[in-house]
Amino acid sequence: MNDTAAPSSAAQASDAAPRYDFATAEPKWQQAWADRACFRVADVPADGKPKYYVLEMFPYPSGKIHMGHVRNYTLGDVVARYKRARGYAVMHPMGWDAFGLPAENAARERRVHPAKWTYENIANMRAELQRMGLSLEWEREFATCDPAYYRHQQKLFLDFLKAGLVERKESWVNWDPVDGTVLANEQVIDGRGWRSGALVEKKQLSQWFLSITQYAQELLDALETLDRWPERVRLMQANWIGRSEGARLAFRLADSQETVEVYTTRPDTLYGMSFLAIAPEHPLAALVAARDPKAADFVAECRSQGTSEATIETAEKRGYDTGLRVRHPFIDGATYPVWIANFVLMEYGTGAIFGCPGHDQRDMDFARKYGLAVTPVVLPPGADPATFALGKDAYVGPGTLFNSEFLNGLDVDAAKRAAIGRLEALGVGKGVVNWRLRDWGVSRQRYWGCPIPVIHCEACGVVPVPDDQLPVTLPDDVTFDKPGNPLDHHPTWKHVGCPVCGRPARRETDTFDTFVDSSWYFARYCSPNADVPLVREAVDAWMPVDQYIGGIEHAILHLLYSRFFTRAMKDTGHIGVEEPFAGLFTQGMVNHESYRAADGSWLYPDEVEKHADGTAIHRETGQPVTVGRVEAMSKSKRNTIDPGAIIARYGADTARWFILSDNPPDRDMEWTEAGVAGAFRFTQRIYRLADALADVTREARPETFGAAGKALRRATHRCIAAVTDALESFAFNVAVARVYELANAITDAERARPEPGLVWARHEAMEAIARLISPMMPHLAEEVHHRLDPGTGRLVAELPWLEADPALLAAETVTVAVQVMGKLRGTVDVPPDAPADTVIAVAEADPQVAKALEGKRIVKRVHVPNRVVNFVIAG
């Protein structure tokens, strides 16, 4: 770290200047809040206050908090403290998203049990969060890995199962043959397992799915009601849900009664068909492969093809002609070849398409490669049907149908309707809505997760664990020395009697995707200790979350799953609400410069000494250091800043203030040493300003004020109004700027010639500062308030928000800009709301303006009250 900062240890220098000793003050005020239970609320609020539920995305207990957490929880705390002061009953809970793979990795690498590792991390991170002075209600804390939490999750799952919201079905997964485990897409890097490095295979497994697709339309439609969500998040969700309208139709094979079903959004182009293509995983492909070794080879090759982005981007469209042919639904006697094609996805639509090269670019690429027919059927506006031809590019624009029998002359939309009508009349197809959204596979072959509460019995099939046998708890005695799922290896755990017939049966050894844990925790906070999953009265009283805050990286999955889960909980009678988050705010990342030594190795910020000219050297060796890009903090690039160290050195308030002041909270910010040091200086300045008044007897409020007193009072009340506005609109950086302005105004007042009432006005301004900074720097706020006004016994945390005096918001004079032809030529000071004639006369008389108007003919005088006068001149 740089030397510019004042370390706390030097705080009590010999100098007489008063210094704010945050190291003593912060724990003191934290204790005071706890002692007075300032942040407690009832499960069902009964004190008549309106409710406000503030929630930040709960952390994964990785071991230490990082700057992203500091930003996230500071933003939430500003909202919570502000809303509390505005008279709301504020629920602001905290907990732990405690299941997950890192705990298992720790177990493998360090031979520590995942539970021990997790709970130690939680203890450590809880202490770190507490040092931040967050107004959290710790009484509601829970960890999702606690059976007291996940037993209720198991109950919810069983209720969903009963309600038909759960399915067990085969699905393709990424299989790591060395580790013997399923991998998430993110764990597949360049087609290889991230741990084993083995080539990943696609494999079919029977898995549990939550039927989120049942809610696709609802989840899409309700996005429009989420008017306090960022537009882009709603767009991302809409794209993810991916509604498309088209037709589903069956093609009959030429030499049998079998059919192949196809989904298309372009039924209008059916007369332009030249082939039919099926996915390599399509059942028909398997049939063909069974008797055709070459087809089998092709299918196998496709299967081993990587799923990484690079592979897909460069992958050539390739196919294999099966020799089968299908009949056209409209043209008697016409048949088309059936190909297996690597670009057809089994997961979307029906896993089969009809190829119309003229009006689909992929089909065109494929047709050109394999010499298949290209028949244009949509004529672009103005084109000549006699000469219109296609080269390498398909035509996908609007136009009129031709070469298409009964569709000829129709535009694309009309032709779609007509084609669907004919398909339906023939009984071979129908108009359908198709979704990109797929059901949510929740099975994970892992130990450190919530066990899926079912039992497999050979006689009875899949049997839900009876309610009175919940929870199904994880065994403690597991080993991680073998690859695969420790639950599966456990000698006894999975062997149980069937709850129905009593015969030996097998427990499900898969656990839930951790996204399940986080899809209902926000509701559980409303009644965290209940012996049912959710106390409906409490949930309905507190939900939805009024302000949810977290990273944009959760814009899709977590938020969509939570929206689905909430609906499912409603439909199973647990709660009465259907949208979990009424307001959403997505924060930006915290970035930092990165540094590289001469040998290319990354250096930590405190190993580097930066110079004013922008160069830097390695402290230890004196060698020059390359100052790299400002980028997301990451361990690998060593550009991380430990919040614990910052708080120890500067205090929590300084860290909070800097993180709020730097820029708007939805943008990425850069953490800089100079910025923190600046924030620290400001905390000291506030303290000094307060200290200057601490021993001054508070005057009685005078009847009238002098010029300096009036100016300060106006500044104070303008600041109250401006900070309030800024906090309401999440413009925390602007709120900070307004507080700086008031501090500057107090400094001006300190220097002004003494006048009656000025000290009173200074007290008023200083108290306003304490109250206005309280959501952002709560400890300093208490300290200042306490020094100004000892003896009232009230904490700032218990006091209502300040109201600006409207009389003081109105200025005594307003400065009106005077323009000539829209160009600024001067300003004039006039009384507020002065009549237009007066203002224009004063403006015209202004020497600068008069000069600009000299010899010109004024054709128009625009007057905007209290703002501007504009003279429009002829010529």
Place this chain on the structure above:
RNA sequence: GCCCGCCUGGCGGAAUGGUAGACGCAGCGGACUUAAAAUCCGCAGCCGGUGACGGCGUGGGGGUUCAAGUCCCCCGGUGGGCACCA
């Protein structure tokens, strides 16, 4: 490829269509100090001018308007989401 943001001094940024650059950071000059740190005062968009002042200026080009950073159109740059989605 499709969809969506963003672009303002050296930097972060501010600005209900109405005085662009608030506030902070960095910088420069000064006071205090034996010196430094801390603190305080002052300067500061760019160009020209000793100065009064003038010209230019919110990625580029056009438009609407008395008036555009702000609204509309086109272009460029940049960041992100989705992506063989039929």
